[in-house]
Amino acid sequence: EPEVTQTPSHQVTQMGQEVILRCVPISNHLYFYWYRQILGQKVEFLVSFYNNEISEKSEIFDDQFSVERPDGSNFTLKIRSTKLEDSAMYFCASSSQRGLRGLSGANVLTFGAGSRLTVL
Amino acid sequence: AQSVSQHNHHVILSEAASLELGCNYSYGGTVNLFWYVQYPGQHLQLLLKYFSGDPLVKGIKGFEAEFIKSKFSFNLRKPSVQWSDTAEYFCAVTTNNNDMRFGAGTRLTVKP
Numbered sequence: 001e002p003e004v005t006q007t008p009s010h011q012v013t014q015m016g017q018e019v020i021l022r023c024v025p026i027s028n029h030l031y032f033y034w035y036r037q038i039l040g041q042k043v044e045f046l047v048s049f050y051n052n053e054i055s056e057k058s059e060i061f062d063d064q065f066s067v068e069r070p071d072g073s074n075f076t077l078k079i080r081s082t083k084l085e086d087s088a089m090y091f092c093a094s095s096s097q098r099g100l101r102g103l104s105g106a107n108v109l110t111f112g113a114g115s116r117l118t119v120l
Numbered sequence: 121a122q123s124v125s126q127h128n129h130h131v132i133l134s135e136a137a138s139l140e141l142g143c144n145y146s147y148g149g150t151v152n153l154f155w156y157v158q159y160p161g162q163h164l165q166l167l168l169k170y171f172s173g174d175p176l177v178k179g180i181k182g183f184e185a186e187f188i189k190s191k192f193s194f195n196l197r198k199p200s201v202q203w204s205d206t207a208e209y210f211c212a213v214t215t216n217n218n219d220m221r222f223g224a225g226t227r228l229t230v231k232p
Contacts, residue, residue, distance in 0.1 A: 033219060033220070041224070042210075042222055042223065042224040042225055043164070043210055044222070045220065045221055045222070048219045055219070056218070056219050093220075098219065107152060107214060108154070108166055109220055110166075111156075111165075112163060113162070113163040
């Protein structure tokens with residue numbers, strides 16, 4: 001079964017450092033997402049991405065965050081200057097459709113295993 | 121504000137007990153509804169989904185959920201839980217204007 005893969009599985013960084021989390025979505029999917037889960041808390045939507053631009057972003061996704069798809073396969077999340085409160089599990093997801101459009105089931109998100117970010 | 125609410129933060133059951141986890145949403149219009157499960161140390165996996173049609177949806181591992189439009193609810197049920205069902209369960213909603221949003225999750229602990 002196709003998978004979404006994420007690297008690294010765990011990254012430890014110093015506050016103020018830049019971090020890039022990488023994701024390889026399912027190959028025929030067109031919509032890409034980042035979510036985060038602070039330990040013991042809910043899964044929070046960060047951003048969705050389609051056709052090389054952001055489709056939707058949450059209030060969490062401020063100027064410190066950016067996403068890009070540099071080479072047609074990887075989908076990256078960059079945190080420019082990490083803060084302690086950025087420590088979380090970051091999940092990448094992809095889907096072949098977005099919203100309610102498209103074939104039934106096509107907007108189901110497939111998630112990666114997550115990248116745990118620890119900011120010291 | 122639009123949201124997804126899961127009222128039970130932590131549920132503890134003995135094996136063979138019946139399970140019902142509540143989920144309510146506040147989005148208007150047409151919604152797609154999902155339950156995802158996160159086993160300890162693992163990533164989110166789809167348990168079941170509702171798009172249209174029969175409001176009683178059957179998923180994997182004996183789980184089912186019922187969409188009650190008038191109550192804006194999509195509760196998850198299982199008639200007899202097993203120790204292996206110990207996990208975190210997340211209700212999620214997608215609308216035409218919003219990407220998938222999750223509830224806070226319900227931690228289920230099943231005692232052997």
